[in-house]
Amino acid sequence: MQSAMIQMCPICNSTEWKIEYEGPVRDGVFGKYDDGTVWRCIDCGVSHLPPRQSNLEDYYQSDEYREDVGEKADPQDFFSRHDDEQFDKARFLKGTSIRGKVIADIGCAGGSFLDVAKGLAETSIAIEPGKSYHASLRERGHRAYSSLAAASEEWAGKVDVAVCFSVIEHVNDPVEFLTSIGHLLKPDGVLVLSTPNHRDALLEFSGDPYRSFFYRWVHPWYFDEDCLRSASIKCGMTFEPHYVQRFGFANFAAWLRDGKPTGNDHGAALGSVFDDVWKSTLESQKKSDYLYGFCRPAV
Numbered sequence: 252m253q254s255a256m257i258q259m260c261p262i263c264n265s266t267e268w269k270i271e272y273e274g275p276v277r278d279g280v281f282g283k284y285d286d287g288t289v290w291r292c293i294d295c296g297v298s299h300l301p302p303r304q305s306n307l308e309d310y311y312q313s314d315e316y317r318e319d320v321g322e323k324a325d326p327q328d329f330f331s332r333h334d335d336e337q338f339d340k341a342r343f344l345k346g347t348s349i350r351g352k353v354i355a356d357i358g359c360a361g362g363s364f365l366d367v368a369k370g371l372a373e374t375s376i377a378i379e380p381g382k383s384y385h386a387s388l389r390e391r392g393h394r395a396y397s398s399l400a401a402a403s404e405e406w407a408g409k410v411d412v413a414v415c416f417s418v419i420e421h422v423n424d425p426v427e428f429l430t431s432i433g434h435l436l437k438p439d440g441v442l443v444l445s446t447p448n449h450r451d452a453l454l455e456f457s458g459d460p461y462r463s464f465f466y467r468w469v470h471p472w473y474f475d476e477d478c479l480r481s482a483s484i485k486c487g488m489t490f491e492p493h494y495v496q497r498f499g500f501a502n503f504a505a506w507l508r509d510g511k512p513t514g515n516d517h518g519a520a521l522g523s524v525f526d527d528v529w530k531s532t533l534e535s536q537k538k539s540d541y542l543y544g545f546c547r548p549a550v
């Protein structure tokens with residue numbers, strides 16, 4: 252464990268950090284842990300778990316990353332795990348037509364979301380460091396790039412809608428990352444991103460068992476609405492949050508009772524009406540398990 256944090260906060264440039272959590276940190280799938288220290292920036296509130304890999308870009312380009320999170324680095328495995336999540340994500344594009352537009356998915360992995368959107372979009376751009384997905388992405392008609400830098404040579408200022416689901420918590424420098432996405436966008440373009448919410452109610456109510464599950468070695472960064480807005484502003488974009496609770500009350504109760512997750516496998520413990528109220532209550536209090544954001548170039 253580290254005794255001090257000397258790194259400058261990429262969002263607010265502060266060098267003042269305090270220890271937020273010390274102890275077991277999830278290492279891939281549930282049940283495997285390795286001790287770590289999570290630091291919180293005193294000024295902007297972002298939290299940071301210094302990664303074990305010295306070069307995160309190399310790590311994401313290898314198959315090791317998917318295997319570390321209990322998946323296989325091949326497109327079919329990705330489809331079977333993630334295809335059914337895509338329509339849920341598509342609702343965030345409500346009010347945003349993608350017909351005839353240029354869309355980009357940053358960190359798209361197997362590209363399930365791009366497959367859903369491709370019928371309407373003029374061009375679908377897949378930006379994914381994991382090269383084992385590229386051949387399949389290209390076969391399905393997407394323009395595949397291994398980095399934002401490579402994509403921006405062709406697409407800087409030309410993208411209407413960028414999406415980036417559950418990626419910003421993985422990168423080395425979230426400000427550099429958002430800036431690079433911002434460079435892809437047209438002046439009236441939009442980025443829709445998502446990340447685990449650092450104000451998740453279970454962090455407050457369950458305590459350490461949930462903390463050791465929430466913090467993950469594959470996530471160096473933890474955000475709430477305020478620090479994501481600060482990061483967006485630093486990158487020349489506005490930020491509008493949208494809260495989403497994915498897991499129902501049964502999962503919450505299992506954490507309190509057993510200190511472990513049930514996911515959504517047990518359905519709605521007290522009926523779906525109660526579960527809907529439960530989810531919308533957490534969302535309205537900004538304590539949902541997921542945080543979405545709409546980032547637009549500031550005019």
Ligand SMILES: [Zn+2]
Binds near residue numbers: 297
């Ligand atoms: Zn900061």
